[in-house]
Amino acid sequence: MDGILLGLETALQPSNILICLLGVTLGTAVGVLPGIGPTATVALLLPITFEFDAVASLIMLAGIYYGAQYGGSTTAILLNLPGESSSVVTALDGHQMARQGRAGPALATAALGSFFAGTVGTIVLAAFAPPLAQLALKFGPADYFAVVVLGLIASIALASGSTVKALAMIVLGLLLGTIGQDQFTGVPRFTFGVRELYEGLDFVSLAVGLFGLAEIIRNLESRHSASIVTRKVEGLWLKKDDFRRITKPVLRGTALGSVLGVLPGGGHVLASFTSYSVEKNLSKDPKKFGTGVIEGVAAPESANNAAAQTSFIPLLSLGLPAHPVMALLVGAFIIQGITPGPNVINDEPELVWGLIASMWVGNLLLVMLNLPLIGIWVKMLAVPYEVMFPAIIAFASIGCYSLNLNAWDVFAIAGAGVVGYFLIRWGCEAAPLLLGFVLGPLLEENLRRAMIISRGDPTVFATRPISASLLALAAVIIVIAVLPSVRRKREVVFQGEDD
Amino acid sequence: MHRRIPLATLACLSMLTLAACGGGDADPAAYPEDDITLVVPFAAGGPTDTVTRLIAEPMAEELGAEIIVQNVEGAGGTVAAGQVAEADGNGYEVLIHHIGMSTAPGLYPDLAYDPLEDFKTVGLVTDVPMTIVARKDFEPENLEELATYVEENADTVTLANAGVGAASQLCGLLIEQQLGVDLTEVPYDGTGPALTDLVGGQVDFMCDQTTNTAAQIQSGDIKAYAVTTPEPIEALPDLPTTADEGWTDVEVGVWHGLYVPAETPDEIVEKLTGALEVALQDQNVIDSMADLGTTPAPAEDVTPDAHTAKLQEQIDLWTPIIEESGVTGG
Amino acid sequence: MSTESGVAHGAGHRPAPFRPDLYAGAAFIVLGLAFAIAGSRYDVGSALRMGSGYVPLALGALLAVLGLLVVAMAFRGGDPAIRDVQREPVPWRRGGLLVGAVMFFGFFVSGLGLAPTLFVTTFIAALAGHGTSPLKAALTSAGITALCLVVFVALLRLRLPLLGEWLGG
Numbered sequence: 001m002d003g004i005l006l007g008l009e010t011a012l013q014p015s016n017i018l019i020c021l022l023g024v025t026l027g028t029a030v031g032v033l034p035g036i037g038p039t040a041t042v043a044l045l046l047p048i049t050f051e052f053d054a055v056a057s058l059i060m061l062a063g064i065y066y067g068a069q070y071g072g073s074t075t076a077i078l079l080n081l082p083g084e085s086s087s088v089v090t091a092l093d094g095h096q097m098a099r100q101g102r103a104g105p106a107l108a109t110a111a112l113g114s115f116f117a118g119t120v121g122t123i124v125l126a127a128f129a130p131p132l133a134q135l136a137l138k139f140g141p142a143d144y145f146a147v148v149v150l151g152l153i154a155s156i157a158l159a160s161g162s163t164v165k166a167l168a169m170i171v172l173g174l175l176l177g178t179i180g181q182d183q184f185t186g187v188p189r190f191t192f193g194v195r196e197l198y199e200g201l202d203f204v205s206l207a208v209g210l211f212g213l214a215e216i217i218r219n220l221e222s223r224h225s226a227s228i229v230t231r232k233v234e235g236l237w238l239k240k241d242d243f244r245r246i247t248k249p250v251l252r253g254t255a256l257g258s259v260l261g262v263l264p265g266g267g268h269v270l271a272s273f274t275s276y277s278v279e280k281n282l283s284k285d286p287k288k289f290g291t292g293v294i295e296g297v298a299a300p301e302s303a304n305n306a307a308a309q310t311s312f313i314p315l316l317s318l319g320l321p322a323h324p325v326m327a328l329l330v331g332a333f334i335i336q337g338i339t340p341g342p343n344v345i346n347d348e349p350e351l352v353w354g355l356i357a358s359m360w361v362g363n364l365l366l367v368m369l370n371l372p373l374i375g376i377w378v379k380m381l382a383v384p385y386e387v388m389f390p391a392i393i394a395f396a397s398i399g400c401y402s403l404n405l406n407a408w409d410v411f412a413i414a415g416a417g418v419v420g421y422f423l424i425r426w427g428c429e430a431a432p433l434l435l436g437f438v439l440g441p442l443l444e445e446n447l448r449r450a451m452i453i454s455r456g457d458p459t460v461f462a463t464r465p466i467s468a469s470l471l472a473l474a475a476v477i478i479v480i481a482v483l484p485s486v487r488r489k490r491e492v493v494f495q496g497e498d499d
Numbered sequence: 500m501h502r503r504i505p506l507a508t509l510a511c512l513s514m515l516t517l518a519a520c521g522g523g524d525a526d527p528a529a530y531p532e533d534d535i536t537l538v539v540p541f542a543a544g545g546p547t548d549t550v551t552r553l554i555a556e557p558m559a560e561e562l563g564a565e566i567i568v569q570n571v572e573g574a575g576g577t578v579a580a581g582q583v584a585e586a587d588g589n590g591y592e593v594l595i596h597h598i599g600m601s602t603a604p605g606l607y608p609d610l611a612y613d614p615l616e617d618f619k620t621v622g623l624v625t626d627v628p629m630t631i632v633a634r635k636d637f638e639p640e641n642l643e644e645l646a647t648y649v650e651e652n653a654d655t656v657t658l659a660n661a662g663v664g665a666a667s668q669l670c671g672l673l674i675e676q677q678l679g680v681d682l683t684e685v686p687y688d689g690t691g692p693a694l695t696d697l698v699g700g701q702v703d704f705m706c707d708q709t710t711n712t713a714a715q716i717q718s719g720d721i722k723a724y725a726v727t728t729p730e731p732i733e734a735l736p737d738l739p740t741t742a743d744e745g746w747t748d749v750e751v752g753v754w755h756g757l758y759v760p761a762e763t764p765d766e767i768v769e770k771l772t773g774a775l776e777v778a779l780q781d782q783n784v785i786d787s788m789a790d791l792g793t794t795p796a797p798a799e800d801v802t803p804d805a806h807t808a809k810l811q812e813q814i815d816l817w818t819p820i821i822e823e824s825g826v827t828g829g
Numbered sequence: 830m831s832t833e834s835g836v837a838h839g840a841g842h843r844p845a846p847f848r849p850d851l852y853a854g855a856a857f858i859v860l861g862l863a864f865a866i867a868g869s870r871y872d873v874g875s876a877l878r879m880g881s882g883y884v885p886l887a888l889g890a891l892l893a894v895l896g897l898l899v900v901a902m903a904f905r906g907g908d909p910a911i912r913d914v915q916r917e918p919v920p921w922r923r924g925g926l927l928v929g930a931v932m933f934f935g936f937f938v939s940g941l942g943l944a945p946t947l948f949v950t951t952f953i954a955a956l957a958g959h960g961t962s963p964l965k966a967a968l969t970s971a972g973i974t975a976l977c978l979v980v981f982v983a984l985l986r987l988r989l990p991l992l993g994e995w996l997g998g
Contacts, residue, residue, distance in 0.1 A: 030985065043570070044985070050552070137699035161910030164902065168857045168895035175864045175888050182881040184686050186606065186663035186826065187871055189881055190864075195578055195611075213931065217924040221917035223959050318698060319714050321691045327542065331549050338790075344714075386958035386965075390951040391973045393927065397934040397950060398943075398981055402989065404571065410935030414928045421924065426853035427911035444884045445688065452685050453657055453701065456877025 004126050007353030011361050016059055019052065020358050023060035024366050027067020032074050034212070034392055035399020037083035037204050041068035042328050043403075054336035055351050059358040061332055065325055066118070066362050069308060070370060073110045073301060078103060078377055079392060081212045085203060085438040086272040086304040088431055091211060093289065093296030100292050103381060104236030107374045109246055109294055110301045111367050112238075117254040117302035118363035121309025124258045125316075126356055132310065133317040136262045141449035142460045146467035146474070147263065148443045151270040153474040154277040155435045165428045173436020174443065176201060184448055196408045205409045206437060208396045209416025210430040216389045217421045236374050246298035249279050253302030261307025262314065268307035269438050275303035309359060316345060316352055527766040530590050531564035538569050538583050538594045540576030545689075546710040546791070550625060550755055551595050553787050557778035562770065575664035577603050577610060580758075584612035588762030593771065595624065597755045598666060601813035605821030606664050614814065620806035621757035621771045623796040624779070625788060628728040628752055629670050630712050630738070632721045633704035634697055642724045642744040645704070649678055658682040659697055659705040661690040663826065666753045669817070670706035670727065672824050677748040697721055708753050709734060709792025727751050734792035754796075754813075756806045768803060776801045847907025849916075850899055857896030865889025923957040930954035942993030943982070948974045 010016060026048070030041045045064050049057040072083035077094035090110065097106040124132070139147075152174075156166050179190045180200030191197040238246075253275040260271040279299040280289045289296050314320045321327040338348060345352045383391075400409045420430055454460035461467050537555055541547045551568055559566040571579035576599045583594040600614050612618075631642070639645040649656050660668040667690065675682055685702050687693035690711045696702050698720045706727070713734050716723045725741045726732055727749055741749040757775060759768060778784060779795035788794055799805060864885050874880030902908055930953035938946045951970035955961055961969070982991065 033980070047568070137695070140696070140699065140701040162899075162902070162908045164895060164898045165853065165908065168853075168892060168899060171888055171892045171895060172857070172860060175860070175885060175892065178864075178868075178885050178888075181663070182871075183662045183688055184879075185872070185881050187881040189871060189885065190867060195581065198578070199572060213927060217920060217927060220920045220923040220927075220957060220959070314695070318695070318720070320695045320698065327545065327689075327691060331545065331552075386955065386961050387969050387973075389927075389958070390930075390954040390966075390969055391976070393930055393954045394947055394951045394973050394977050397931060397938075398947070398977060398989075401934070401938060402981070405939075405989075407935040407939065410931060410938075414931040414935070417931070418924075418928055423853065423856070425916065425919075426849040426856075427908045428853055441688070447884070448879045449685055449687075451876055451879060452683060455655070455683075456875065458876065 003349060003353045004357060006349060007126075007355075007357030010055060010350055010354030011059070011357035016056060016354070016358060017361060017365075019056045019060045020063045020362050021365050021369075023063020024067035024070075024362050024369060027064035027069075028071040028074075028366070028369065029067075031068030031071025031083065033071075033395055033399055034075050034079055034081045035083070035204055035208055035396040036403075038065060038068035038072055039084065039325055039328075040204070040399075040403050041065075041071070042325050046328060046332065049332060054333075054338055054348075055354050057332060057336060058329070058351065058355050059362075061329060062355060062359055063362045063365075066305075066308065066359070066366055069304070070111070070114060070366050073114075073304075074107060074370075074377060077106045077110065077297070078381060079212065080215050081392070081396065082207045082434075083204060085207075085269040085434065086300070086307075088207060088211075088434050089272045089276045089300040090297055090304075092276070092431055093291070093293050096290070096292030097294070097297065098381060102292065102294075103378045104374050105238050105242055105294060106297050107377060108236070108238050108371065109242070109297045111370045111374075113246065113250045113253065113298045113302040114305040115363050115367040116250055117257060117304075117306035118309055119360060120254045121258055121261070121306040122356060122360040122363075124306075125309050125313060125359075126353075129313045129317045132259075132262045132313050136314050137318070139263060139466065140464065141446040141453060142464050143466040143470070144263070145443065145446040145450055146461060146470035147270065148439050148446065150470045150474040150477075151274055152436065152439060152443070153477050155273050155432055156277075156478075161427050161429060166432045169423070169428050169430070169433040170436040173433035173438075174440035176206070176433075177437045177440025178444065183445070194408065196406045200441075201412050201437075202400065202404070202406075202409045203434075203438065204403075205400045205412035206416045207434055208400060209413040210420035210434065212392060212396055213413055213417030214420030214424055214430070216392065217417065218424065219385065219389070236378060242294050245294055249275075249295045249299035250302045252278060253299035254306045257303035257306030258310050260303075261310035267311060268304055269435070271303040271307040272300035273435055275299040305363075312356075312359075316356075319344065527590075527764040530767050530770060531562050533591055534565040534567055535559075535562070535590070536567050536569050536592050538571055538579050538592065540571060540579035540594070540596055540599070542570060542572055546627070546708055546753075547595065547597055547755065549710070549791070550627075550788075553784050554624060554775065554778045557781040557784060558771075558774040561774040561777045575599055575603065575606060577607055580614070580618075581611050583758065584617040584760060586760050588760040588764070590759060590763055590767035590771065592760070593621070594618070594758040595755060596758060597753050598669065598751075598813065599664060600756070600758070601810055602664060602669060602817045602821060604814060605818040606826065614810060615807070617761050618758040619761055619763050619765075619768050620803045620810060621759060621768055622775050622801040622803060623806050623809060624755040624757060624775065624801075625793050625796055626728075626752040626754040627708045627710055627791070627793045628726050628732050629666065629706050629708050630716065630726050630735070631670075631674070631704065631706045631724040631741070631749070632697065632712050632716060633724065634700045634702070635720060635722050636700060637703055637722065639724075640722075642739075642741070642746060645724055646678055649680060649682070653680045653682065656682060656704075657685050657702045659685045659687060659693045659702040661693050661707065662686050662688060665690070666751075667693070667705055667707045668826070670749065670751050672820055672826070673749045673751055674706060674746075675824075676820065677746050694721075706749075713792045725749075732792055733789060733794075754809060756810070772801065772803060846900075846903040847912065848903070849911060850903035850907050854896045854899030854901075854903060857899060858893045859896075861889045861892030861894075861896055863889070865893065920957075926953055926957040930957075938989070938993075940993045940995045942991050943989045944974065944978060944991045946993075947977055 026045055027041055030036060031038060042065055049060045072087045073090050076082040076087040076091040077098055080091050080095040082088040082091045094106045152170055156163055181188050181198045188198055256275045257271040260267045276299055279295050280286045315326045321330050397410055400413060450460055461471060537551060539548050539551045555566045555568055571582055576596055580594060580596060583592055586592040603610055639648045658671050660671050690707055694711060697705055715721045723738055725744055726738045727741050729742055731740055779801060785795060868882040868885030868889055871882035872880030873882040873886055930950045934946055934950040948970055951973045952966050955966035955969045
């Protein structure tokens with residue numbers, strides 16, 4: 001506990017609080033722009049932090065990261081434009097709430113859930129970093145493959161419609177994820193000689209197309225789309241009943257996120273998708289998920305934020321970056337003359353504990369910053385739709401283009417928009433596709449890696465305890481998910497349809 | 500910590516840029532009159548990006564212009580190189596690239612540019628040493644034992660690398676050539692995940708830059724057999740060199756250099772070379788590079804001629820090795 | 830598109846297939862086969878050394894099978910989740926304008942520069958609105974262009990040139 005006291009002493013210096021505030025403010029302001037996700041925001045703002053000394057610059061960078069994440073959730077809720085994979089889930093119910101005039105409670109839930117999860121995540125980070133880091137090391141390619149399979153299977157619950165279509169959309173997402181250079185052989189796949197496609201399709205373009213553009217086309221089907229909000233705005237704050245409903249989802253989401261966040265690569269994505277599935281399966285009324293239930297916002301937002309904290313564990317205790325944002329942080333460490341590694345916590349206790357404590361301070365500042373802003377965000381929704389949708393198109397195009405100056409990222413928006421519009425019209429949902437797209441490369445990589453290491457012996461998935469238990473769990477879930485739909489299908493076989 | 504935020508901070512936001520617009524026929528004597536874009540072919544935060552940002556600041560000071568670092572990722576750095584090859588040769592778009600510049604012709608048969616013909620070299624920046632490292636409970640204790648062990652267990656030994664065209668894969672090719680065996684390679688998406696699995700004991704050994712491995716070697720999370728430079732390095736003074744141990748084939752460093760489009764006037768190249776030379780003598784640059792286990796290129800290598808010679812020599816070295824191994828970038 | 834809904838026949842006849850499921854299933858089959866066939870042209874390899882084509886081939890085939898299941902669903906009364914939903918006609922013209930606006934941005938932003946491209950893009954997009962006259966669209970797009978330039982160029986300093994090479998910028 002000495003460490004955390006030292007950290008608080010550092011983090012609570014007025015100048016560091018100010019730096020942290022500056023970070024979360026800038027992060028929120030940039031992250032809220034449609035088409036600019038947290039990784040892009042951090043990359044964009046990274047150079048500012050070089051102006052400060054080591055402690056201050058890392059505090060600021062962490063602040064930018066949280067701010068950007070929160071800003072991304074805001075855009076997902078208000079405009080149905082997820083800026084990163086984990087806020088795809090938030091958009092499902094969050095945007096429906098916004099349309100029903102409940103954007104205020106949705107944003108407040110996101111802020112409060114994130115703050116709670118961030119607090120717990122910080123404590124977990126401070127108390128259990130070494131054992132959790134060891135857990136992450138125990139995960140070999142076979143285990144990682146199993147956890148991805150489990151996540152994909154669990155995500156069938158994301159769909160409110162047909163299971164078969166949800167599966168098909170996951171597989172389509174996995175296939176889209178294979179576009180680009182194969183990192184095992186270097187062969188470019190499905191790139192048609194376009195060098196810009198070697199890195200694969202851009203997630204943000206795909207999300208903006210499938211969610212944003214497809215939804216705009218759908219809204220233009222009928223005349224009566226004067227603004228995004230279809231009902232009267234009813235209050236900005238949570239009602240007593242809302243508090244009761246979000247308590248358990250927040251707790252469960254936090255627990256799931258804290259554990260899954262430690263996994264390198266896709267931990268935080270799995271956290272938000274899985275926590276949504278858990279809530280839907282535990283709910284008495286699972287059919288309501290996807291129509292704007294507050295639990296569907298509370299759980300993934302908490303999971304996401306808890307994971308954001310614990311994803312620092314591999315970096316701080318092993319010196320190993322778990323995902324792109326962490327890799328950016330490693331760069332920042334090095335430029336400040338600090339080599340991140342297993343010894344950094346002993347060599348630079350003030351820095352590491354200061355960073356950990358400031359994560360909590362940053363979360364606190366974010367809540368204080370964002371709760372008053374809710375009123376302004378909600379007012380923005382009243383902008384006439386005829387003005388709103390061209391603005392979304394403009395922001396999204398610039399956002400996607402500016403990151404890599406790659407016109408193909410813009411074309412991908414258009415393509416995904418058209419495909420998304422028709423698939424959604426035909427009863428297929430976009431969220432499972434996006435999850436498949438994000439996890440596809442992880443699935444393929446780890447499958448191939450596991451098979452290489454095991455010399456082609458597939459029993460490796462059954463003999464490693466972690467992978468065996470995860471795959472068994474996935475099998476159980478698929479049996480539970482498929483059974484009722486088989487029964488239902490039998491009932492409707494000979495019924496006429498009356499579209 | 501108590502510094503105020505200078506206005507220049509806001510200018511730093513300008514990381515992204517297109518080819519500096521216009522000014523194609525500007526007077527080279529007046530260069531630089533505008534911001535200079537330094538294109539990095541790899542992700543922000545990676546080792547090359549870090550080296551770039553270290554030298555960008557003192558170079559900008561020396562030139563009296565702002566330098567904007569732009570990350571253009573893709574296809575082993577060939578997307579960025581292709582972009583700069585096509586840029587106006589006015590000195591406002593500069594490329595930094597590493598050993599990948601010399602391996603691209605072997606890896607990518609349909610490369611849209613020629614590394615020697617389409618660029619002018621500015622000078623070498625640094626030559627990052629590599630280390631041969633293994634999981635800490637791997638049986639062999641030194642290179643000699645490693646050679647015997649690999650020979651006896653060629654079927655089961657796994658060699659990790661950070662993906663197609665990565666320095667770790669190239670070094671792996673040299674190791675295979677030295678030992679005369681074909682090892683089971685396990686590719687990863689970058690050094691971070693590869694190193695994680697090495698620390699976790701999922702794979703046996705790999706060869707990677709000190710930038711990535713020094714901290715884990717010092718903490719004992721992985722064991723190191725040798726460094727691939729002719730001389731031992733400061734960060735790991737006790738580590739023998741591959742040459743000491745008789746692995747003469749495995750001598751490789753991740754060398755970095757600056758490039759401009761071929762039609763850039765010599766006067767501008769001279770100015771850039773001069774600024775690079777000054778930057779590499781900056782104490783902060785020297786100290787930060789030492790932390791990374793490397794040193795700035797010696798003054799005699801910070802010239803276009805030395806750089807071109809190095810590039811030529813490396814292309815001649817790598818192209819046949821890559822072709823023989825059957826590795827392809829697409 | 831009203832033709833999407835199946836026509837209900839009298840009792841005793843087999844009902845016509847549910848069109849949306851038929852289309853969705855067909856789309857999955859076509860995409861699955863496309864990925865599988867294209868994937869099989871890469872090196873497929875073996876289970877030990879999976880080539881570049883292994884995973885696309887397997888997943889493409891799986892997608893085609895799932896597509897067949899969706900088609901089967903069309904003949905068995907259709908997806909209950911959307912069967913009874915009233916669908917509006919596809920807004921071909923408005924949707925086309927939106928897609929065209931995005932494509933225009935991609936094609937022309939590097940040549941024309943940010944300001945003119947943005948204005949045209951938002952103008953085309955705005956025309957897709959219900960009851961938006963060309964004048965109103967021009968005003969809307971002028972406002973949005975100005976806003977975007979302030980946010981991205983003045984505040985964020987994204988260094989996208991305002992006027993591109995073709996306009997001598």
